């Protein structure tokens with residue numbers, strides 16, 4: 323008896339990712355998120371219209387990997403540049419992809435875009451440190467975490483309390499969708515993907531700014547193997563609730 | 569358009585509107601708030617939350633292929649220098665109207681020319697235009713936009729706060745048609761300033777150096793009664809406006825004085841040859857001798873150069889300059 327084998331491709335390398343080898347460290351969330359963003363834009367059929375503005379940091383050259391139009395922005399300016407491009411190109415899907423330290427270095431760009439009700443999307447990968455600087459403390463570094471600039475661990479008395487980015491941004495009227503996702507497990511990535519999609523829809527429907535903070539792993543600077551780094555992020559999230567907040 | 573009567577601020581605003589600018593982001597404060605108010609009446613002004621945000625938004629508009637212009641005064645220009653550098657590297661246009669007011673720090677809103685070295689600084693400075701009358705503003709704004717779009721470099725209209733507040737009957741035209749740049753041009757997938765490979769960085773810098781050599785050839789300078797001049801005054805902006813009146817007065821008392829007025833401060837015209845013919849050069853400016861150092865550096869050491877400089881928001885006073893020059897010739 324002859325057995326007929328039928329195969330159906332259910333998963334593959336996202337077509338929008340270029341074949342350039344990514345420079346991210348093993349287990350880094352930027353790699354996960356570049357794939358997620360490429361998948362979403364492909365699924366929505368928006369690759370012709372999408373423009374990514376990448377903030378300063380380890381992901382500043384993400385335009386090399388996601389095969390859409392892109393800009394490597396000056397430090398702290400990605401959200402402002404995205405808003406300017408959107409003003410010039412109303413039909414484009416414009417998003418800023420920034421790190422926690424980059425966005426916190428100048429929140430005026432977020433406040434300004436929210437004040438004007440600019441229709442853009444902000445994806446903030448929060449890996450709780452300044453990855454590109456070799457692991458310096460970022461404004462979002464949790465208490466107790468040791469970094470190169472808080473070697474004994476961040477303390478409220480020493481370096482001050484961490485900033486909760488989503489909570490800070492949520493209060494502005496121009497931000498019409500706000501969520502915190504994570505990338506520490508396949509399930510969390512799936513939920514995050516749905517959040518980023520919603521944030522894009524917010525822009526497409528002309529409602530306002532969609533802001534998605536994504537808790538991420540920086541195994542290199544956490545000094546942990548990738549799996550343990552993911553566990554650490556899960557622990558951090560006990561203090562920072564995930565989910566849609568607006 | 570046609571002839572409009574208004575202050576320098578309004579002439580600048582109308583020139584931008586006529587050039588098809590439809591978004592100018594900024595933060596209104598004296599003295600530039602009058603320009604923002606004019607632009608708001610025309611539906612062109614949009615609020616920014618900080619100087620850094622204004623610079624980022626303006627860079628974003630340029631990357632999106634849209635004409636825009638930043639407006640700054642005094643020390644605010646420092647906050648825009650990063651964007652200016654990025655625009656050079658992205659190779660997109662970026663224009664700025666910068667109003668010279670008294671510095672350091674906040675100082676006061678009165679006229680000063682203390683930002684010359686800042687605007688001309690670095691390897692790849694913006695092209696800097698300096699009007700010497702309200703009537704010249706529309707022409708030089710159009711030229712600034714045209715050059716910025718032709719060479720894909722930043723350009724600045726450096727206007728002191730005296731001209732910004734002076735009134736005149738001025739012809740404002742539509743200017744040059746919008747160039748194609750940024751994503752609208754559709755010739756590049758991405759814009760970056762990161763060149764981790766030193767060979768690639770060297771290549772980019774070499775190509776910018778070549779471009780700046782071409783830009784150098786676009787230096788503009790006005791010679792006023794220089795044909796037979798024995799003495800020359802070198803000045804720009806409102807100081808040049810006053811210098812011309814001084815030269816007129818000195819000619820009445822048979823002193824052969826002319827004026828050499830750079831219209832572009834960067835690139836700066838070659839004045840060495842012309843100045844060899846004169847006995848002495850007087851540099852009139854409102855700064856701590858920034859123009860003097862620039863002029864001195866271009867001239868043969870044998871040419872004598874004298875400095876007349878005012879500070880604190882005071883204009884060079886016509887009779888005072890006349891007495892100063894008379895005392896030295």
Ligand code: SF4
Pocket residue numbers: 345346347349350351352380449453454539540541542543
């Ligand atoms: S240093 Fe951290 S953030 Fe940067 S690429 Fe490596 S793991 Fe990612």
